[in-house]
Amino acid sequence: MTDVRPSPKHSVQGGPPEADGVLHTLFRSDQGGHEQVVLCQDRESGLKAVIAIHSTALGNALGGTRFYPYASEEAAVLDALNLSRGMSYKNALAGLDHGGGKAVIIGDPNQIKTEQLLLAYGRFVASLGGRYVTACDVGTYVQDMDVVARECRWTTGRSPENGGAGDSSVLTAFGVFQGMRAAAQTQWGEPTLRGRRVGVAGVGKVGHHLVEHLVEDGAEVVITDVRTEAVERILARHPQVTAVTDAGVLVRTPLDVYAPCALGGALDDDTVAALTASVVCGAANNQLAHPGVEKDLADRGILYAPDYVVNAGGVIQVADELHGFDFDRAKAKANQIFDTTLAIFDRAKADGIPPAAAADRLAEQRMAEARAAAGA
Numbered sequence: 282m283t284d285v286r287p288s289p290k291h292s293v294q295g296g297p298p299e300a301d302g303v304l305h306t307l308f309r310s311d312q313g314g315h316e317q318v319v320l321c322q323d324r325e326s327g328l329k330a331v332i333a334i335h336s337t338a339l340g341n342a343l344g345g346t347r348f349y350p351y352a353s354e355e356a357a358v359l360d361a362l363n364l365s366r367g368m369s370y371k372n373a374l375a376g377l378d379h380g381g382g383k384a385v386i387i388g389d390p391n392q393i394k395t396e397q398l399l400l401a402y403g404r405f406v407a408s409l410g411g412r413y414v415t416a417c418d419v420g421t422y423v424q425d426m427d428v429v430a431r432e433c434r435w436t437t438g439r440s441p442e443n444g445g446a447g448d449s450s451v452l453t454a455f456g457v458f459q460g461m462r463a464a465a466q467t468q469w470g471e472p473t474l475r476g477r478r479v480g481v482a483g484v485g486k487v488g489h490h491l492v493e494h495l496v497e498d499g500a501e502v503v504i505t506d507v508r509t510e511a512v513e514r515i516l517a518r519h520p521q522v523t524a525v526t527d528a529g530v531l532v533r534t535p536l537d538v539y540a541p542c543a544l545g546g547a548l549d550d551d552t553v554a555a556l557t558a559s560v561v562c563g564a565a566n567n568q569l570a571h572p573g574v575e576k577d578l579a580d581r582g583i584l585y586a587p588d589y590v591v592n593a594g595g596v597i598q599v600a601d602e603l604h605g606f607d608f609d610r611a612k613a614k615a616n617q618i619f620d621t622t623l624a625i626f627d628r629a630k631a632d633g634i635p636p637a638a639a640a641d642r643l644a645e646q647r648m649a650e651a652r653a654a655a656g657a
């Protein structure tokens with residue numbers, strides 16, 4: 282274990298701005314701060330990791346392990362703090378009995394990821410005795426979780442050969458489709474995309490399954506992807522689907538629904554100003570480029586289905602795996618994303634706030650109720 286100290290070039294009084302940010306997020310944030318943050322170091326394997334537990338109000342903290350070459354250790358800690366907080370909200374609204382946690386491993390996975398390092402990481406997670414349950418995230422894969430699981434029973438997102446549920450994109454796409462149906466119900470009075478024009482930006486693992494649901498439901502689908510082979514795979518299967526050159530063109534194409542399914546930050550000021558769609562609902566994480574975008578969308582009459590609500594199928598799957606994976610049981614849980622998304626739109630209307638803010642309120646309510654029940 283190690284600690285993070287201000288580097289000598291900074292004065293202790295006031296401290297470096299990054300460290301202030303870390304401590305503020307950890308202890309004094311208006312979201313109530315985090316329960317526990319663990320800094321891990323294994324000199325032999327070169328492992329440096331941060332495990333952040335935001336909340337265990339609803340149960341053991343669950344969230345993936347991000348393996349990423351952070352610019353600094355402070356940046357890694359801040360990312361772990363933000364991501365773990367996000368997992369508390371996501372798990373709460375997914376109806377899971379799990380709190381929020383997340384871990385980050387510092388470094389380029391292509392250069393430093395070894396079996397020895399993953400085993401050392403597994404021992405650190407195991408040392409928390411189940412308070413934190415880990416899974417895949419950016420830079421980690423089911424095969425990595427198979428290795429971590431050799432040292433740590435609180436590991437999920439493993440391969441089917443090792444008792445895991447494998448690729449989570451099937452249920453993620455199913456959940457996004459349920460969220461989209463709820464948005465259609467709210468915006469047009471019917472829970473179907475039949476006859477609607479839906480633009481999907483990014484037809485990778487999740488996006489291509491989403492296209493299948495949309496085609497089956499009778500939607501007209503327009504796609505884009507930076508990888509030609511991903512586009513061609515869909516056009517070969519569904520000749521009625523059309524493709525455009527890039528996401529900038531897609532948002533300006535006449536659409537009813539825009540589904541960002543590639544990277545984060547898809548909804549920036551320019552995109553929101555250019556959008557023709559009156560519903561946004563997609564799989565990508567962190568779609569809102571900065572605070573305030575949710576209000577801009579609402580002001581333009583665009584119904585935004587909060588990303589962390591509709592893309593919860595993946596975490597629902599890894600949570601189910603902890604009980605011996607049952608696809609039908611997990612799918613039934615992911616189906617509830619329809620009702621949850623509707624409830625968020627209703628709350629947003631009743632409180633006169635954007636859906637993203639309503640989602641946060643509902644999640645906070647569930648966590649507060651659990652804390653109150655535990656204290657009772």
Ligand SMILES: NC(=O)c1ccc[n+]([C@@H]2O[C@H](COP(=O)([O-])OP(=O)(O)OC[C@H]3O[C@@H](n4cnc5c(N)ncnc54)[C@H](O)[C@@H]3O)[C@@H](O)[C@H]2O)c1
Pocket residue numbers: 449450451453482483484485486487488505506507508511527528542543544545564565566592593595596
């Ligand atoms: N896989 C899951 O279960 C899951 C769960 C929750 C959230 N998500 C989020 O959903 C998104 C998609 O995940 P995925 O697993 O399908 O990833 P993926 O890498 O398989 O697919 C992403 C696709 O987007 C394309 N892309 C990248 N930049 C683009 C751009 N500028 N314009 C158009 N296309 C672009 C890529 O070529 C790729 O085909 C990510 O933001 C991910 O974090 C995924």
